[in-house]
Amino acid sequence: MLAESERWFSPPVAPMDCNGDGELSLTEFIVALRGHPEVSAVLKLPHVIRQEDGSRDLCVSAFNDMDDDNSNFVDILMNNCNC
Ligand SMILES: [Ca+2]
Numbered sequence: 001m002l003a004e005s006e007r008w009f010s011p012p013v014a015p016m017d018c019n020g021d022g023e024l025s026l027t028e029f030i031v032a033l034r035g036h037p038e039v040s041a042v043l044k045l046p047h048v049i050r051q052e053d054g055s056r057d058l059c060v061s062a063f064n065d066m067d068d069d070n071s072n073f074v075d076i077l078m079n080n081c082n083c
Contacts, residue, residue, distance in 0.1 A: 015039075023073035029063050030056070 016032035040047035046055040
């Protein structure tokens with residue numbers, strides 16, 4: 001059984017999947033960063049996200065880095081396997 005911290009960190013994207021479809025959209029990602037400072041801290045991203053100060057661009061760039069197949073969604077199951 002995983003410790004609470006291990007469940008949270010592996011992967012940190014799972015709790016962000018608001019609609020439970022197994023994929024993380026950019027909107028879900030930004031909502032999670034805004035609503036959970038501990039998530040933004042783990043990912044080294046801002047939790048106050050604004051269009052005009054570049055913080056949103058940082059978050060979009062991080063999201064695109066996770067979106068391996070450029071589908072505009074991050075597949076949470078793929079990120080779980082680490083293979
Ligand atoms: Ca989702």
